[in-house]
Every structure is written in C-alpha cells, then in structure tokens.
Amino acid sequence: MNKDWLEKDFYALLGVTKDATAAEIKKKYRTLARELHPDKNPGNAEAEERFKGISEAYDVLSDDAKRKEYDEARSLFAGGGFPQGGFGSGGGGAQYGVNVEDLFGADSGGFGDFLGGIFNRGKGTAPGTRQPRRGQDLESSLTLSFDDALDGVTVPLRLSSDAPCSTCHGTGARAGTTPRMCPTCDGSGQTTRNAGGFAFADPCVTCKGRGLFVDDPCPACHGSGRGLSTRTVQARIPAGVKDGARIRLKGKGAAGERGGPNGDLLVDISIAPHPVFGRKADNLVVTVPVTFAEAALGGEIAVPLPRGGQVTVKIPAGTSNGRTLRVRGKGLRRKDGTIGDLLVTVEVAVPQKLSSDARSALERFAETTADHDPRRDLFTLAEGAQRRAP
Ligand SMILES: [Zn+2]
Numbered sequence: 364m365n366k367d368w369l370e371k372d373f374y375a376l377l378g379v380t381k382d383a384t385a386a387e388i389k390k391k392y393r394t395l396a397r398e399l400h401p402d403k404n405p406g407n408a409e410a411e412e413r414f415k416g417i418s419e420a421y422d423v424l425s426d427d428a429k430r431k432e433y434d435e436a437r438s439l440f441a442g443g444g445f446p447q448g449g450f451g452s453g454g455g456g457a458q459y460g461v462n463v464e465d466l467f468g469a470d471s472g473g474f475g476d477f478l479g480g481i482f483n484r485g486k487g488t489a490p491g492t493r494q495p496r497r498g499q500d501l502e503s504s505l506t507l508s509f510d511d512a513l514d515g516v517t518v519p520l521r522l523s524s525d526a527p528c529s530t531c532h533g534t535g536a537r538a539g540t541t542p543r544m545c546p547t548c549d550g551s552g553q554t555t556r557n558a559g560g561f562a563f564a565d566p567c568v569t570c571k572g573r574g575l576f577v578d579d580p581c582p583a584c585h586g587s588g589r590g591l592s593t594r595t596v597q598a599r600i601p602a603g604v605k606d607g608a609r610i611r612l613k614g615k616g617a618a619g620e621r622g623g624p625n626g627d628l629l630v631d632i633s634i635a636p637h638p639v640f641g642r643k644a645d646n647l648v649v650t651v652p653v654t655f656a657e658a659a660l661g662g663e664i665a666v667p668l669p670r671g672g673q674v675t676v677k678i679p680a681g682t683s684n685g686r687t688l689r690v691r692g693k694g695l696r697r698k699d700g701t702i703g704d705l706l707v708t709v710e711v712a713v714p715q716k717l718s719s720d721a722r723s724a725l726e727r728f729a730e731t732t733a734d735h736d737p738r739r740d741l742f743t744l745a746e747g748a749q750r751r752a753p
C-alpha cells in the first residue's frame with residue numbers, strides 16, 4: 364500500500380462521490396484530462412500538477428483491486444489509526460488502566476495471557492484453547508438495480524453482529540471493577556467429578572464455564588460480556604453479478620478474537636428487472652419491434668443501449684421474425700474485464716389499423732406475391748411424417 368493514499372482523496376480530486384460507478388469515474392476523468400492536458404495548457408504549472416493528480420487518482424480508482432485496497436486503507440485509518448471492530452474499539456479499557464486489546468492480543472503473555480485464557484472459555488470454544496478465534500461469517504441480502512448490477516457498485520450495508528459488550532469491553536464487570544477468578548473452579552471453567560474411578564469434567568455452575576466471577580455485573584450486558592455491534596461496511600459488488608448470486612466479501616464479517624482473522628460477509632444478491640433489457644449469460648438481450656417493410660427490405664434501426672445512448676443496427680434484407688442480431692461489446696462486463704454482447708431480437712410488428720392507402724398497397728403486394736405459398740412445405744412435411752408413422 365502506498366502511504367500517500369492516506370493523505371490523498373482521489374474521489375475529491377476527480378470530483379466524484381465515494382460510491383461513484385466505474386463509468387462515472389471514467390467519464391469524469393476523461394472530461395478533466397481533456398481540460399487539463401499539458402498540450403492544452405502550455406506553461407501552466409497548476410494545470411500540469413492537477414493533471415498529474417487526476418491521472419494518479421484514475422490509476423487507482425479505475426482498477427477494482429486497487430480501489431478496494433485504497434478504500435479499505437482510508438476507512439481503516441479514518442477512525443484515528445485503529446482498525447474498526449474487535450475489542451475495545453474507541454477508548455478501549457481506559458478505566459482499567461490497561462488496553463483491553465493488549466489483554467486479548469495473541470502472545471501477550473503474563474496477566475494478559477491469563478485473562479485472555481479465561482475469557483476465551485465458553486461460547487462454543489473448547490476448554491483450554493487459547494488460539495486466536497476467527498470471527499463469525501455474517502449474512503446479508505441486497506437488491507440491486509439492473510444498472511448497478513451491470514457495472515458493479517459499492518453499497519453501504521448496515522450489519523449487526525455479536526461482539527464484546529461496548530460498555531464493559533467484554534469483561535462483564537461494572538465500570539471501575541474487574542472480574543475475579545471464579546472461586547469454585549479456580550478459573551478453569553470446569554469442575555471435576557469422580558465416578559467409578561473416572562473423572563468427569565462438567566461446566567462450572569458458578570461461572571457457567573466462563574472461569575470468571577463478576578461481583579458487580581455490567582448493567583448493559585448483565586455480566587455476560589457480550590453485546591451487539593452495529594456497523595456499516597462498504598460492500599463492493601462486482602460488475603456482471605447474477606440474480607440469485609451469493610457474494611463472499613472476505614474479512615467483512617464479525618471481528619476475530621485474540622488476533623484471529625475476521626469472518627466473511629455473505630451477501631445474497633437479487634436484481635430488479637429492467638423494463639427493456641434482460642440478461643443471458645454475459646450478454647444483454649433486447650427485443651426490438653421492426654416493421655414488415657424493414658424486415659423484408661432491410662434497413663438501419665436505432666437500438667437503445669443499457670448504459671444510455673443508442674447504437675445503429677443494420678437489418679439485412681429478408682430478416683425473419685425472431686432473428687437475433689449481435690452488437691459486439693455492449694453487454695455485461697466479464698470477470699476478465701472484457702465486455703459481452705448485446706443480442707437484439709427483431710420482432711415484426713403487425714399494424715393494428717390500416718389507412719385505406721396502406722390497405723390497398725398491401726392488397727397490391729398480396730396480388731403480386733400470390734404465387735408464393737409459405738405453407739406449401741408445411742403440408743408436404745406433415746404428410747411425409749404421417750406416412751412414416753407406424
Ligand atoms: Zn457489559
């Protein structure tokens with residue numbers, strides 16, 4: 364990671380918002396680059412400096428991976444230099460005169476290791492384990508607009524997860540007090556019972572397996588040490604995501620404990636339908652009405668594009684109803700960065716009402732083509748099939 368990233372606001376340099384789409388960023392960069400290009404501003408040092416700035420900004424923001432890294436670096440250091448989540452975020456443990464994060468950190472040794480070992484008991488962790496614990500995977504769902512799904516988008520998601528109680532920082536004790544080692548089990552969280560020459564370990568009833576005894580419980584969590592944390596993560600949804608897809612955002616789940624890695628965030632995607640465009644694999648599909656004359660004589664028609672604007676499509680003479688024409692490079696962005704095609708299906712539109720001129724023109728057309736019977740082969744084939752049937 365580049366240290367400069369923390370000081371430079373690339374979004375501000377390009378004049379886009381933090382959730383701008385790749386297309387918006389590209390457009391803005393192109394406009395600015397044309398305006399500030401050194402060829403256009405000879406001898407203008409300020410323009411040159413700005414040109415360098417926007418080029419650097421675009422270099423990072425136009426690359427999905429770099430942009431993600433940049434966003435994460437910025438959000439990580441925005442809150443005063445500490446990663447969000449985990450133990451003791453925000454004034455952690457000041458009243459104990461010891462940073463709770465140090466207590467829970469891996470390999471802290473001494474007192475920290477002792478307390479950490481005790482805290483780690485219960486909540487589904489095998490007794491005696493002191494290993495770092497990976498955070499939970501969290502699930503969320505998201506409905507995207509058709510357009511956002513085309514090019515990808517970054518969406519803020521509000522998440523709630525199980526976390527150390529923010530009032531007592533996970534100790535379960537009222538502010539100003541500390542829990543002490545459970546007198547019943549001496550902090551092991553277990554009591555041993557002998558039966559028939561065998562020793563059985565049961566969870567300690569005094570501390571419910573936590574190994575800690577709280578004289579004066581924290582009023583927020585009633586001594587459990589657990590609470591809910593609500594936070595917002597920026598979910599980067601890749602371009603071309605499919606309806607019904609489940610996206611795994613690595614490390615965006617619940618915070619890990621004792622230096623363990625964060626869990627992942629799983630996002631179930633649904634995509635709102637578009638009134639005009641549909642999707643088929645990497646391609647976009649659109650059905651376009653044409654007149655009988657256009658289909659028969661050929662011509663050029665304008666077709667709207669999913670990202671705005673239009674494209675001219677050539678209809679070959681003698682085009683059948685339902686024929687699909689391919690417009691290259693106007694479909695979905697694929698994982699490798701290439702773009703799929705727009706598939707245009709023509710649909711011959713039959714007029715509901717005819718003027719008398721149009722009617723007589725059509726009648727004249729019918730007379731001139733009376734010797735052509737489009738159903739002749741149909742009968743030949745049908746009878747042939749009947750003869751072959753047993
Ligand atoms: Zn508490």
Ligand SMILES: [Zn+2]
Nearest residue numbers: 545548567570
């Ligand atoms: Zn106990």
